[in-house]
Amino acid sequence: MTLSLFDDQPPVDLINHDGVVTCWQQLLPEDEASQLFEALLAECPWRQESITVYDQRHLQPRLTAWFGDYGMSADGRYKKLYQTVAFTPRLLALKAKIELMTGYHFNCVLANLYRDGQDSVGYHADNERILGINPAIASYSLGETRRFILKHNQDKLQKVTCDLQHNSLLLMHGALQHHWQHTITKTKRHLTPRINLTFRLIKPF
Numbered sequence: 001m002t003l004s005l006f007d008d009q010p011p012v013d014l015i016n017h018d019g020v021v022t023c024w025q026q027l028l029p030e031d032e033a034s035q036l037f038e039a040l041l042a043e044c045p046w047r048q049e050s051i052t053v054y055d056q057r058h059l060q061p062r063l064t065a066w067f068g069d070y071g072m073s074a075d076g077r078y079k080k081l082y083q084t085v086a087f088t089p090r091l092l093a094l095k096a097k098i099e100l101m102t103g104y105h106f107n108c109v110l111a112n113l114y115r116d117g118q119d120s121v122g123y124h125a126d127n128e129r130i131l132g133i134n135p136a137i138a139s140y141s142l143g144e145t146r147r148f149i150l151k152h153n154q155d156k157l158q159k160v161t162c163d164l165q166h167n168s169l170l171l172m173h174g175a176l177q178h179h180w181q182h183t184i185t186k187t188k189r190h191l192t193p194r195i196n197l198t199f200r201l202i203k204p205f
Ligand SMILES: O=C(O)CCC(=O)C(=O)O
Pocket: 110, 112, 121, 126, 139, 148, 164, 182, 184, 196, 198
């Protein structure tokens, strides 16, 4: 993959306490980003998983696919990782670039497909035990711009909003997952699809 404007644009920090959220625009050259979007849309083994809330099963309001290093499996809350498929060359190249830029290493990626404005992810923290303390999560967005909101656990009125644009990279690190939750909100506006890739490092136990 070639270098892009990414190196010239200084990253922006979104919060100033209890964790770090750093955002870069234009990770890849524009033509590579749109090709990647089309390829992932067509090639990812998208599934609509279910979640159980208060003993009731619901379909998640988005499609997902897990990719990971060969042979990786996990306990804890990532039971679905047993269905991890091997990284594609395309995803490996992107992972290498993101690792170089962020200085963190990752061994799996959760791909999310938001088909329209009704697809979303509710408030949550990526704080599962298998991610360890102070996990670094790199979140790369392609396609439609979507609203991302961070809310502090103790002071719920502390909120930070960011419209995540096509070809942007958000890095959540430091103590962020222990103090803040994040969401992608629903909207009634007519929206085209968005793909988000969250790169994570699952620790061996
Ligand atoms: O789509 C996004 O930007 C966020 C996805 C997310 O929070 C997650 O997969 O844990």
